[in-house]
Amino acid sequence: MNLRKYVVLxxxxxxxxxxxxxxxxxxxxxxxxxxxxxxxxxGQIFLFELGEQQFIARDTADISQDxxxxxxxxxxxxxxxxxxxxxxxxxxxxxxxxxxxxxxxARDLNATAKFENSEDSELFQQMNKMVTENRQKEMELSEQFxxxxxxxxxxxxxxxxxxxxxxxxxxxxxxxxHPSSIVSAFGTLSLVNPxxxxxxxxxxxxxxxxxxxxxxxxxxxxxRLSSLRTTAIGSVAPDFKLPTPEGGEIALSSxxxxxxxxxxxxxxxxxxxxxxxxxxxxxxxxxxxxxEIFGVSLDQSREKWLKAIADDKLTWPQVSDLxxxxxxxxxxxxxxxxxxxxxxxxxxxxxxxxxxxxxxxxKIASLVQ
Numbered sequence: 001m002n003l004r005k006y007v008v009l010x011x012x013x014x015x016x017x018x019x020x021x022x023x024x025x026x027x028x029x030x031x032x033x034x035x036x037x038x039x040x041x042x043g044q045i046f047l048f049e050l051g052e053q054q055f056i057a058r059d060t061a062d063i064s065q066d067x068x069x070x071x072x073x074x075x076x077x078x079x080x081x082x083x084x085x086x087x088x089x090x091x092x093x094x095x096x097x098x099x100x101x102x103x104x105x106a107r108d109l110n111a112t113a114k115f116e117n118s119e120d121s122e123l124f125q126q127m128n129k130m131v132t133e134n135r136q137k138e139m140e141l142s143e144q145f146x147x148x149x150x151x152x153x154x155x156x157x158x159x160x161x162x163x164x165x166x167x168x169x170x171x172x173x174x175x176x177x178h179p180s181s182i183v184s185a186f187g188t189l190s191l192v193n194p195x196x197x198x199x200x201x202x203x204x205x206x207x208x209x210x211x212x213x214x215x216x217x218x219x220x221x222x223x224r225l226s227s228l229r230t231t232a233i234g235s236v237a238p239d240f241k242l243p244t245p246e247g248g249e250i251a252l253s254s255x256x257x258x259x260x261x262x263x264x265x266x267x268x269x270x271x272x273x274x275x276x277x278x279x280x281x282x283x284x285x286x287x288x289x290x291x292e293i294f295g296v297s298l299d300q301s302r303e304k305w306l307k308a309i310a311d312d313k314l315t316w317p318q319v320s321d322l323x324x325x326x327x328x329x330x331x332x333x334x335x336x337x338x339x340x341x342x343x344x345x346x347x348x349x350x351x352x353x354x355x356x357x358x359x360x361x362x363k364i365a366s367l368v369q
Contacts, residue, residue, distance in 0.1 A: 032100065033047075034070055035061075037109075038067060042064065046059075047071055048082040077215065079095055081093055085109065093124065094120035100116065124183045141160050141161075141164045144160045182217050188204045189221055196353050198229075205218070233351065233352065234350065243322075244317070256346065257290075259368065260294055261343050262343075265298070265339050267308035268299070294319070295319070296330070300322050343364075
C-alpha cells in the first residue's frame, strides 16, 4: 500500500459546535427537506456541507415522535451534503433549492436512503452502492492476484488484474454517462486518479465545462488538472536538478538517450524498501540495454538516506534536496504518495506512471527489445 499524506477530519463534536445555520431564505429561492425515518427515536439530525477538506456543520433539526423532521434554507448552487444522526450513521445527498423528500431507516441511513424530487441524490446513491460493492471485490481480487504471483502463476494473475481493471472501468462508464450532474464531477474528483488516468479526467472536464461550467466541482477539477498537464502521459518530463550523495548535482535531462525510470522513494517508506530488491534485480538485468533509474528521495535525514542506499545496494543515480514531502521534484510532479514511478522514453517523454513489480518489468522488457 502506498504511503499517503492524509487530511484528518474534525471530530463530530467540534463540527457540531461550529454550526452555521442555513435558515429560511427570504428571496423565494430556497430548499426544504422533509424527512421520515423508520425506527427513529426523538432527537436531532444534523446537516453537514461537504467542504474542500472536511464536512462543515450547517444546521440541525428535531426528529419528532413519528420520525419526521424538516430543514429549510438556501444554497448558492447544487452541493453535496450529509444528513446524519452521528458521524458514522449518515447519508449523502445533493442539496439544491427545491422541495426534497427523503425516507430512510434510522438503523442504517446510508444503505436505506430514498429521495424524491432529487435525481442527483438518487444518482449519488447508485454510485456509492457501486463503489461499496466494488471495494470488497477489489480486495478479493488483490489477494488472489498476489497469491498467484507468489506461486508463479503469471497467466492466472493477469486474469485477476483484468477483472480489477474491469471494475474500475465500470465506475468510469457510470461517471461518463452523467456529464451534466455534479455527482459525475465529484466522482471524477474522488474516484479517478488523474496521475494515472489524465486523459479520461480531462475528457470529462471538457464535458463538465460544457454542461456545468459554474459548478465548484468543475472548477476544482480544472485547477487540479491544470497543475498536472505538464506531467501528463505524453508530455515531455519537466527537467530538474538536485544534489547527489557525493555533493554534486545531476539533472534529469542529462539521462536523455535512455529509457529512464524516475523512482520517488524514501528510507522511511516501508513499501519502497520492500520493493527495492526487485528493482535492483530489474536494473541489473536491463541497465546495459539502454535503461536507467533516477532515484529521488523524500528523506530529510542525509544519514538515513545514505544508509538506505548502501543497505539496499542502490547503484543507480540518486538525488535529494532533503526536504521530505516539500521536495521540489515531488512538488513539480505532484507526488503525494510513494513509492511512485514515472517512466520516460529516450526523448524524455512520459510514457507511463505508477508501474511496479511484474508490470514494470514487462514494460521495460518490451521497450529494450
